Amino acid sequence: MRRRTFLTLTGGSLAAIAGCVGDDTDDTPEETSTGPDTSTSTGTHETTSTGGRAEQPEDAVSAGELLVEDMQAGRFEAAVERFRSDARSTISAGRLEEIWLGYTAVGGSFQGVTDTEETVQSGYDAVDLSLEFDRGTHILRVLVDDQDAPAIVGVFVNDEYSRPEYVDSSAFRAEEATIETDDCLMDGEVTIPAEGDSVPGIVLVHGNDPNGAADMDLTAVGSKAFKDLAEGLASRGVAVFRYDRRSHACPNSLAPEEWTLDNITVDDPLVAIEQLRAVPAVDGDRVAVAGHSLGGMAAPRIAERDGDLAGIAMLAAPARDFYEIFIEQFEHLATVGEHEWDAMAEQYERWDERIDRIKEGDYSDSDIVLGYPGALWSSVDAYDQVATAKAIDTPTFVLQGDRDYQVSPAADFERWQAELADRPDASFELYGGLNHLFQYGEGPSTQTEYALANPVDRAVVEDIASWASRL
Known part of the structure; x- marks a missing residue:
């Protein structure tokens, strides 16, 4: 037709x-x-x-x-x-x-x-x-x-987004919210279960979007992973606060030398946590964060600085040096099929040669190195996410998809399991067939699939909801 x-x-x-x-x-x-x-x-x-x-x-x-x-x-x-x-x-x-x-x-x-x-x-x-x-x-x-x-x-x-069938829109209400700081106003939304009070609450924390476009839904054409999580959890009795990332809401609010891990991934979630605790239907003692990718890596730091979080969920969180997973992503994309992706192969070779500059700290905070400000590289290098996670006593849930090419199920997820093995309040879940956004697929994962209409897997939503209900 x-x-x-x-x-x-x-x-x-x-x-x-x-x-x-x-x-x-x-x-x-x-x-x-x-x-x-x-x-x-x-x-x-x-x-x-x-x-x-x-x-x-x-x-x-x-x-x-x-x-x-x-x-x-x-x-x-x-x-x-x-x-x-x-x-x-x-x-x-x-x-x-x-x-x-x-x-x-x-x-x-x-x-x-x-x-x-x-x-x-x-x-x-x-x-x-x-x-x-x-x-x-x-x-x-x-x-x-x-x-x-x-x-x-x-x-x-050019897919269009549609709500997953596991979302029950009658089971929650959505209220507009904002995060206001001295230099940025970020739009947000709180999804609140329609029934019950003293419900658990979760703040969603973005990963690092190199293009700066990370809205509250984590929109990528037909995909809205954070909207899936928020509405899926609210359908199961968990309130969720999500918001436009600073880089999306106020892309010029920070100079390159201010583009640190704290400024882009830690400070704003701490404000959101306090606001979620103040929502009447939410039990302020049962508020947690769920961070994705770099947001998951920063979750122990957020818990350390807050001091009273009920839990942290770390979704596809790197356990290694940031530059290691960074260059591996390019290697995967350059070699994923039977035909060479010329531009990606050239970029991988060019950036692989320059990675020593990151390893040796050969940059200033205002330099743009491999597409990112030096301030981010230096602040991430100074942060030991594994040691921080081991030092806090916050219940921790580590989740990983086994098709993730951006964060390694072996090198990262297995390290989290080994390092937190003696923590009785730490739990781990590896999901077969899921990619970096916890969407189902088959075969090697690619960046194109993120934009296709494909919801966060139901099992991930149900497992986080079950974990949050026990906090």
Whole structure:
């Protein structure tokens, strides 16, 4: 089915994943089956060869459909050739393979294109292709220059978020909240169980988003991991305070030399903790924090400084030096498929050579090193999260997905288990099939899958709710 709607888009929930002439490759990592899916396409075109050339598209829609056919069949070099000549320098076969691996990781086996819809974006024909997989339908947007022969200039994830079925919207109410400091006002929301009083409460703490865009929902196109957690926990009797991260709400509030672990990940949660304790329905003695990634790494520091937290949940928390996991992420992305992702491989090699500068402390706080201020590197280096966690007597829950390529199930999660083994109030849970955002998928994890509509796994929500209820 084809639908054609003419609409000039000036914004919207799109995540660029390849192409788009003029875009530079990010210098920072994205908190982004054993090979491409080779099942037979059920789309409307069958790729043929005439004189060595792939079938040529008749219009923007067929350009998108033929691109999908090439990708699902593993013909990633051929797929690159469907891009306009000046757009090919921004992509590679490896990048397109990483995109397809993301879709199949979340969706499973590809079944076909079930619908298309045309709009206009940035002067190009924009085709939204509904891709049906075993585990659901996901949207791929393809931008096409249709002036002469149709040629692709970019592709995007364009999924829409939907609430997980484990959320019961009648079981809680949402109230607007803010965190106000001397230099920043951060919007937030408290989700409060509709029934009961003296309920436990949790403050959600962001990880490090290199692009600075971390809203209260942790939105990534069709994914809203913090919204899933907040509403899923509130449906199970736990109040949750979440808020826009400082880097999202007030990106210019801190100079590079002020971009420290405390300033971006510890100070603001301490304000949120006090505000959650003051909510009438919440038992102020049963307030905890749940930190994700860098937020999980900082959770022991938050507990140490607060002094009265009922517990800390550490979701995908690094136990090693920050630079170690940082460079491993790039190595994974550069090698995840059968085809090399050229730009990522070059970036990995370039940054791997420079990592000694981080190890040796060869920078000032105002320097930008590997995409981050030196102040962050020095403050994280000075912080020993494992020693801090061992020194506090706060009940601790460590959670990890076994498909996480950003924080290692072996090197990080197992170290937490070993170091906190003698703590009777420490518990650990490793989840099969879950990625860094605790979303289910199959095969190697990729950064593209984070943007697809895919909720935080129900088991994670239920386990945190059960843990919080015992505090």
